[in-house]
Structures are given as structure tokens and as C-alpha cells.
Amino acid sequence: MKSITVSTGASRKGIVGNVVLEVSLWILALVILIPFYYLVVNTLKPAKDVVARPMSFDWSTLSIDSYIKAFQDMHYGHVFLNNLITTGGAVILIVLIGSSAAYTLVRRNTKLHKFVYYLFISSIIVPFQMAIVPLFKIFVKMNLMNTLLGVILVFVFTNIAFVVFLYYSFIRTIPYALEEAAKMDGASVLRTFVSICFPLLWPVTGTVIIIQSVAFWNDFFVQILFIVSPKYFTITRMIYANVGIFSTDWSALLPMFVLGMLPILIFYVFMQKSIIGGITAGSVKG
The missing domain is CATH 1.10.3720.10 (MetI-like)
Known part of the structure; x- marks a missing residue:
């Protein structure tokens, strides 16, 4: 009975550890990808929208003129x-x-x-x-x-x-x-x-x-x-x-x-x- 309890506790710790690791990796990915998204998106929109709406993107205004x-x-x-x-x-x-x-x-x-x-x-x-x-x-x-x-x-x-x-x-x-x-x-x-x-x-x-x-x-x-x-x-x-x-x-x-x-x-x-x-x-x- 004791061994079963120990193994169950260990498995729970393992699950919690995996969840924490997964969340940490997603946060790190967002920290890296958000600036990259900002950079690329603002190169494909009109100049007036770069400052006015920096994080938004409208496919109808897509342009490579910049x-x-x-x-x-x-x-x-x-x-x-x-x-x-x-x-x-x-x-x-x-x-x-x-x-x-x-x-x-x-x-x-x-x-x-x-x-x-x-x-x-x-x-x-x-x-x-x-x-x-x-x-x-x-x-x-x-x-x-x-x-x-x-x-x-x-x-x-x-x-x-x-x-x-x-x-x-x-x-x-x-x-x-x-x-x-x-x-x-x-x-x-x-x-x-x-x-x-x-x-x-x-x-x-x-x-x-x-x-x-x-x-x-x-x-x-x-x-x-x-x-x-x-x-x-x-x-x-x-x-x-x-x-x-x-x-x-x-x-x-x-x-x-x-x-x-x-x-x-x-x-x-x-x-x-x-x-x-x-x-x-x-x-x-x-």
C-alpha cells in the first residue's frame, strides 16, 4: 500500500513538472515570437498603420512596397x-x-x-x-x-x-x-x-x-x-x-x-x- 502511494505521488509530481515545463516553453516561445510578429506584420502594411495599429493586420492592405x-x-x-x-x-x-x-x-x-x-x-x-x-x-x-x-x-x-x-x-x-x-x-x-x-x-x-x-x-x-x-x-x-x-x-x-x-x-x-x-x-x- 505504501509503495502504491509513493509511486502515485511521484507520478503526480512528474505530471506537474511536465505541465510547468510546457507552460514555460510556451511563454518563452511567445516572448520570442511576438516581437518577430510585430516586425514582419508592420513591414506589410501602409506607413500610417505602423504607428496607429502596430499589432493588427488587414489582408486587404497587404503590400510589399516597403x-x-x-x-x-x-x-x-x-x-x-x-x-x-x-x-x-x-x-x-x-x-x-x-x-x-x-x-x-x-x-x-x-x-x-x-x-x-x-x-x-x-x-x-x-x-x-x-x-x-x-x-x-x-x-x-x-x-x-x-x-x-x-x-x-x-x-x-x-x-x-x-x-x-x-x-x-x-x-x-x-x-x-x-x-x-x-x-x-x-x-x-x-x-x-x-x-x-x-x-x-x-x-x-x-x-x-x-x-x-x-x-x-x-x-x-x-x-x-x-x-x-x-x-x-x-x-x-x-x-x-x-x-x-x-x-x-x-x-x-x-x-x-x-x-x-x-x-x-x-x-x-x-x-x-x-x-x-x-x-x-x-x-x-x-
Whole structure:
């Protein structure tokens, strides 16, 4: 009788816990979806209704004119290309440098290499803002201010430590016997890394690509500090340039937000399965 009572009490607690979890998830979903609904709905209605009736939607007034205007006002093709160059260039560099640096630190395994690794790790906790002044002065002397290359280098500089940490942890799980077999066949260190080790790093590489791509694409802080000329504006920088000092035309600005996040959202949707598959493979392997 006692055991039946205990099991009944446990099942009730389980039901209550599931209900609380379900309600919490729905609340969280609403917190995320309501601003998204507000954003999308107000890009499809006339300008006069954006302020007057921000949460309502009338199918009879549906219009994409605001998107056409935003596309033209932003010079979308140009700023999209700048975004693609800075994000793509930074991701490629950070994957190549981060993976090769982590591989060297793991396989050398000397006191000096351990010191360098801990130096990388310690820099993760240092806020990027502390390096702004010296970084600004260095870039001025090297003529990297107001250039896309400068933005790419800042992205790499501020995120390389985290990427090395991810690669370092994963490479330690790869059996060294695979590389020894390649060396016995006469393969160089570079050939061993490129042919044997790097293909096995896809789980962490996929994670790095998606995390850093989203961060770089949506970055505003670096853009506002290091980019001045409209020629090198990215999407976020161009959106900021369209914000008024005393007033803002939200009917014109909201479509810019959607156009800004749409490419990276599509990228995430297409990459999601491969990234989740890579992470799952990495967890099974570990």
C-alpha cells in the first residue's frame, strides 16, 4: 500500500513538472515570437498603420512596397556583398588558423605550447572593449581603418581564442595512431593535418561556421568603430545610417531589419541538419 502511494505521488509530481515545463516553453516561445510578429506584420502594411495599429493586420492592405523601397534605399546588393566578404573571409580565416593552431598545440605538447594554449584561454575572459584603443592605433598606422580587410582581421582577432579552445578540445579525442600511420608512409606534418586530421574535425568546424557566421553577419560594434565610408557599409551599418537623429520612419526601417536577417536565417535553415548531424557524430565519437 505504501509503495502504491509513493509511486502515485511521484507520478503526480512528474505530471506537474511536465505541465510547468510546457507552460514555460510556451511563454518563452511567445516572448520570442511576438516581437518577430510585430516586425514582419508592420513591414506589410501602409506607413500610417505602423504607428496607429502596430499589432493588427488587414489582408486587404497587404503590400510589399516597403520592401522595394528599403531594397533601393539600402543599396542592398552592395551592402550584401560587403557583408558576404567580411563574414565569409573572417569565417574561412578563423577556421584555417584556429584548427591549425589547435592541432600544433595538441600534438607538440611541450611546456611552451601549453603556456601558449593557456594564454589563448585566458584571453577569452578579457573583454574586447579593453583592446579597442591599442587596436585602433595599430589599424591607423597600418592603414586598415575603413577597409573590409580591417573588419575581417578584427573579427578574427576577437574570436580566435574561443575557436582554438573548441578545436583543441576536439583534437585531443582523435587517436594519434591515425597520424602515425600517415607519417610512416612519408606524409609531412602539413599533409597529415590536411588529409587525415582536418576531415575528422567537421563536427566542431560546422559548429564554428554557424556560430561565427551569425555573429559576424549581425555585428554592429566593429562596423561603427572601424567603418566610416558608405562604400564599405555592411547591412547593420547601413540600417544605422538610416536611423534619424530626432525621429525615425519605422515603416521604412523595419523592412531593412527583415532584409538584414533573411540571408543568415536561410543559411541557418540549410546548414541546420548538417551541423546537428556533425555535433551528434562528435558526441558519439567522444
